[in-house]
Amino acid sequence: MVKKMTMREVAKLANVSQPTVSRVINGNKDVSEEIVKRVMQVIEEVGFVPNKTAQTLKRNQSKLIGICVTEIYNPYFVELIDHLESEAKKRGYNIILHNSKHNSILEWENIQNFMARQIDGFLLVPTGEYNLPRISKLPIPSVVITQTIKGFDSVGLNHLKAGRLVAEQFMRAGHNTFGYIGIDADDKFRGFENTLYENQIHFNSDNFIAVPDGENSNLLIRKAIEGYLEQNNEFQFSCVFASNDVMALEFMKIAQERGIRIPEDISLIGFDDTYLAKVMGISSIHQPIEEMITTTLTLLINRIEQEVASETVSIQLEPTLIERSSSRHRRT
């Protein structure tokens, strides 16, 4: 049991004062070579690690960045978190993760917790609009991620274009009945529907399989799809756009169970291009996660380090459609 050390104790062992130890640790140059050596030696020996809590209090900065996501069972968010952690570490920050579970109340509690823990800034995958007004009044900066919101610093995907890419791909393959599975009619759906509309195709709203958001999403997705099947007996479309890969995977499985071949009977395109899509050969809209993270972090850290309250910035990144076997079939 190595005792927890303080600078004072290190100082005593090295026969110097506490401030001197502080200076050695922070690389302050006006400390003599000899003392630096002596102090470093003691630090090594006793395994001293400076107390970041005290540093935070004193410096009024924690080098902590918060991230609050709406769920963690979607591998897309896991990828996001993973990249964020690596990239933040490179820039000298640690991250602290919270999960709002699609719950605005919990989201606000999480943000309060961020504040209490003195984080320097945070990233937010918002549960909705509910907390945004008060978030913008907070004394620390935040950046909304995965979607762009005007009036907020935000970095997201061009969802309209993503929907368009999918619609175009399906049309090119000769489809004329379309399905959609997702939580609500968001931009990616709008891009999808609009593109069809522009091509004189009416999206039949019966083929919108609405999945309620919430925890245990796999079950909810299955329920939603089975609900559709009860209503319609069978899938009334030859291609379907799933608003994330988890949904795409669930759809694929249900199709499989019912002897529906993908892509021969129904073409499938997912969203996020997670490892699920990669493993299962599901076509998917790719989000440039690394670019999203670096862009977001740069923005956030700028806000943190230069207190200037300038105009909010919204950045849209471009989606790409990655084709795999689930949609490689031409309709005749």
Add this chain to the structure above:
Amino acid sequence: MVKKMTMREVAKLANVSQPTVSRVINGNKDVSEEIVKRVMQVIEEVGFVPNKTAQTLKRNQSKLIGICVTEIYNPYFVELIDHLESEAKKRGYNIILHNSKHNSILEWENIQNFMARQIDGFLLVPTGEYNLPRISKLPIPSVVITQTIKGFDSVGLNHLKAGRLVAEQFMRAGHNTFGYIGIDADDKFRGFENTLYENQIHFNSDNFIAVPDGENSNLLIRKAIEGYLEQNNEFQFSCVFASNDVMALEFMKIAQERGIRIPEDISLIGFDDTYLAKVMGISSIHQPIEEMITTTLTLLINRIEQEVASETVSIQLEPTLIERSSSRHRRT
């Protein structure tokens, strides 16, 4: 921009002293009704949140529990983290997550970071034995999770029995050639092999598909399986035990691509019983995650709160085999 408030400022607004505000917040009973009301009012109005950093410093406890896992792309760990967060919150703790990426150096850095951030204790999914000696010398308690290690507080699964369950199930279904896919010959493999041996069946080590550990595991898994196929032309077994569900999924996909039917041609059983297994209908060894988390947390928090250094405790939980379609086929 609501300014960040301190107790002093709240105190001034409420015409009381800072210690009184502290007492109100901590529910100290010797404060008059009237003052409590007055202070609470101000707190509400200005949205004051106590600075946990300062509290940590003063109280010498952060109410933070660390968890260091070896990867986060395996949904099993995501489940673990999710449950841990909920359960820890119930007990008044927040968690701080680190990822060692199967790297012992990084693992130690992460633990140093834990120490610096003044966490009260941590859970560890170890990368190996490398850091264990120095971990046991740390001034804060830790519990190893997912595997039991003697001499360490640890909570894990009875892996030997898990391997046994799988072997028994395969034998019952009439199989006589067996495959295994995993990182190394751990206890679950030993349980598997031993059980076969006890039944006069020799496990052919050519059918051990070894996957190197590391990041981007999906790719590594595929490489390993394809490597096997290059050597052996086709799978030389009628059933296979995958040491986690990610591997099971990848195996299933590769089989699918090659027109091998599961379970008709090859039976498959995975490990961890994650949503991947549930969605894809893969039989899997279920770990009682909730029990594991509550047990672990209880142990850890006991260690934290009562400083008594008593004997280390190792707890083994019981695995269950969840049968799904991937192994529901009787060999004739």
Add this chain to the structure above:
DNA sequence: TTTTATTGTGAATACGTATTCAGTAATTAT
């Protein structure tokens, strides 16, 4: 030599909170 820089070091302080201690006012007992 004395003065002026220069360099290296420690004493004192502050960050925001919790807590001990002393002290005032109000209440009860004598």
Add this chain to the structure above:
DNA sequence: ATAATTACTGAATACGTATTCACAATAAAA
């Protein structure tokens, strides 16, 4: 009435660090 409790409240302090300031010792300039 006075003494003895009781109930509140504020002043002072400490947690571990970074930083300002003063000061000693040395080196450079006069």
